[in-house]
Amino acid sequence: MLVRFWGTRGSIATPGPGTIRFGGNTSCVEVTTSAGDRLIFDCGTGARAMGSELMANALKPLQACILLSHTHWDHIQGFPFFAPFFLPDHEFAIYGPEGGRRSFHQVLAGQMEYAVFPVGVNQLPAAMSYHNLREGTHQIGHARVVAQYLHHPAVTPGYRVEADGVTVVYLCDHEPFADQVWRGDSAPGRLESILHEGDRRHARFMAGADLVIHDAQYTPEEYSSKRTWGHSTYEYAVELAAAAGVQRLALTHHDPAHDDAAVAEIERRAQALAERRGSRLEVFCAYEGCEVSIRPRQAGGLSISEPMLSSNRAAPSAAHVLIVDDSSDLRLLVVHGLTQDGMTVSQAGNGAEGLRLIEELHPDLVVLNLEMPQMGGMEVLRALRSKPGGTCPPVLILTAHGDESRIQACFNAGAMDYLSKPFSIPQLNARVRACLVRAGKS
Numbered sequence: 237m238l239v240r241f242w243g244t245r246g247s248i249a250t251p252g253p254g255t256i257r258f259g260g261n262t263s264c265v266e267v268t269t270s271a272g273d274r275l276i277f278d279c280g281t282g283a284r285a286m287g288s289e290l291m292a293n294a295l296k297p298l299q300a301c302i303l304l305s306h307t308h309w310d311h312i313q314g315f316p317f318f319a320p321f322f323l324p325d326h327e328f329a330i331y332g333p334e335g336g337r338r339s340f341h342q343v344l345a346g347q348m349e350y351a352v353f354p355v356g357v358n359q360l361p362a363a364m365s366y367h368n369l370r371e372g373t374h375q376i377g378h379a380r381v382v383a384q385y386l387h388h389p390a391v392t393p394g395y396r397v398e399a400d401g402v403t404v405v406y407l408c409d410h411e412p413f414a415d416q417v418w419r420g421d422s423a424p425g426r427l428e429s430i431l432h433e434g435d436r437r438h439a440r441f442m443a444g445a446d447l448v449i450h451d452a453q454y455t456p457e458e459y460s461s462k463r464t465w466g467h468s469t470y471e472y473a474v475e476l477a478a479a480a481g482v483q484r485l486a487l488t489h490h491d492p493a494h495d496d497a498a499v500a501e502i503e504r505r506a507q508a509l510a511e512r513r514g515s516r517l518e519v520f521c522a523y524e525g526c527e528v529s530i531r532p533r534q535a536g537g538l539s540i541s542e543p544m545l546s547s548n549r550a551a552p553s554a555a556h557v558l559i560v561d562d563s564s565d566l567r568l569l570v571v572h573g574l575t576q577d578g579m580t581v582s583q584a585g586n587g588a589e590g591l592r593l594i595e596e597l598h599p600d601l602v603v604l605n606l607e608m609p610q611m612g613g614m615e616v617l618r619a620l621r622s623k624p625g626g627t628c629p630p631v632l633i634l635t636a637h638g639d640e641s642r643i644q645a646c647f648n649a650g651a652m653d654y655l656s657k658p659f660s661i662p663q664l665n666a667r668v669r670a671c672l673v674r675a676g677k678s
Contacts, residue, residue: 237400239447240266241526243282246409246453246467246489247310254495259524261285262310263408263489265449269399273377274300277395277406277449282524283314290320297325301376303369304332305408306392307343316348316355324361331376333383333391334368334673341366369393370673384441385670386410387434388466389662396441401532403445408489410438410451411466417475419640425513427479431640433647439476446530448477449522452487455502464660470506478515483533485510486522555672556580558597560590560616561605561634566657570603573661574668587611591619599629601671606635606646606654617649630675632667634659 243261251260262280269275276283279302290298298320305311320326332340345357357364371393374381379399386392387410394407413434418424427443430436442448453467470487477485487506490499503521510517557579559570564585571581582597584590588611594602602620606613613633620628633646633654643654652675655667 237270237397237402237404237530238268239404239449239528239530240268240286241282241486241488241522241524242266242286243278243280243314244488244490244522244524244526245280245310245492246451247492249281249310249313250492254497257496257523258490258499258521261524262313263305264314265406265488267397267404269377269379271378271399273379273399274298275376275379275381275397276300276302278303278305278311278408279315279318280310280312281314281317284317284319285524287317287319287321291323294320297327299327300329302328302330303376303381303395303406304330304340305386305394305406306333306388306390307340308390308409309347312344312347315344316353321360321362321364322355324363327363329365329367329376331367331369331374333393334370339366339368371670382441384437385674386438387413388666389464389660390466390666391669391673392466392666394441396445400530402530403447404530405442405445405448407438407442407448408451409453409466410468411464412468412472413438417472424475425479425515430476430479433640433643435476439480442477442482443480445480445482446533447484447486447528448473448482449486449488450477451489452502452506452521453489453491455505458491464658464663466663470502471509474506474509474517474519475513477519478510478513478517482517484518484520484528486520486526486528488522490521554578554580555600555668556582556597557601557603557668558582558584558590558593558599558629559603560584560587560593560608560613561603562586562608562610563605566605566634569661570664573664576661577665577669579668587613587616587619590616594620594629601668601675602629602631603668604631604633604651606633606642607637614645614649617646617651621650630671632671 243264245262261282263278264280264282265277267275348357382396383393386394396405414432450473451468452470452473456469459469506519574581604613630652633651636657
């Protein structure tokens with residue numbers, strides 16, 4: 237398998253003398269298998285140069301699959317400038333996450349409206365097909381592709397590609413679930429010692445991979461003021477990759493404020509951390525033009541078990557969400573955020589009212605505050621799950637406490653996921669959408 241980096245910058249393209257070494261184009265990675273499958277991850281501004289080279293070397297019509305992590309601008313801005321789209325003999329299957337108010341096809345069309353671009357997406361001469369992609373395992377060409385949602389203020393899957401006896405994992409953009417990685421009473425280096433279940437799940441997703449391409453936009457010093465923005469530190473990526481037995485780690489999505497010297501320093505610090513952990517992990521900062529050829533190891537890589545899912549589904553319909561909370565301010569924030577995203581939202585001012593409305597309204601999802609003084613969220617959960625023969629909606633917990641034992645008790649009582657307070661509206665919307673898709677409600 238051959239991996240080529242065409243864009244490694246995050247947020248916005250940053251061309252200039254200070255970004256020559258690592259590059260100034262935004263996210264775009266090309267993976268080619270021995271069977272000839274071409275998988276393109278994201279279409280940031282790096283896609284323009286990739287398209288030009290593909291056209292220059294094409295001896296026959298091109299076929300490729302484009303897998304978008306999400307439709308934030310730095311991941312799609314190169315899409316209108318990808319030259320092979322403008323010739324009729326080429327064929328592209330474009331995959332993107334379902335779960336937003338608009339389909340990813342509609343978002344791509346939006347950035348190519350006539351007011352801002354002279355060619356509409358439906359005028360592109362190449363054969364284009366669009367596929368909604370949800371969590372689970374998908375067969376794309378000869379490759380096994382597993383999708384898993386990341387922690388970002390948009391519905392954003394990471395991708396694990398298994399082909400040719402090797403595994404490549406693309407994890408961009410992602411933010412740590414917990415403020416710290418390790419449990420206080422355990423030594424770093426083992427998956428079960430990771431503090432938060434979300435981070436453990438993230439580490440298991442990359443377990444045993446030959447190459448992990450991971451968001452590392454911030455230094456640990458910068459991260460404290462960037463929480464909820466949806467990005468990682470090099471420290472987090474190294475810690476989890478080392479614990480997960482990853483062979484090589486490519487740090488990417490470099491911050492636009494980081495010039496070549498700053499990225500080189502991040503690389504040095506990341507390599508030193510891996511060495512302190514006693515890990516054989518090879519760490520480097522990805523750069524434009526970087527090529528990584530991956531051959532099977534003698535022992536072979538690991539494969540993770542996920543259900544096989546169809547990649548085609550109808551666009552998500554408007555969902556009905558019930559917010560259960562005794563704080564009117566928090567209820568109004570949730571109502572405002574979710575109605576902006578096209579959902580219908582009902583409100584309950586306490587746990588007892590919430591249980592009654594669940595019976596009456598049958599919502600698609602319940603957003604439940606854990607810290608209510610009278611009938612708390614845990615009591616509501618247990619009462620909800622104890623009803624005989626009832627169909628229980630999925631539950632998203634809101635909590636101000638990071639106590640792992642409390643969170644685990646919520647999961648044991650039947651919660652699907654949780655969101656830490658304070659949170660931003662984009663974070664809320666993304667987490668709600670992910671829960672709805674996982675539960676088959678959209």
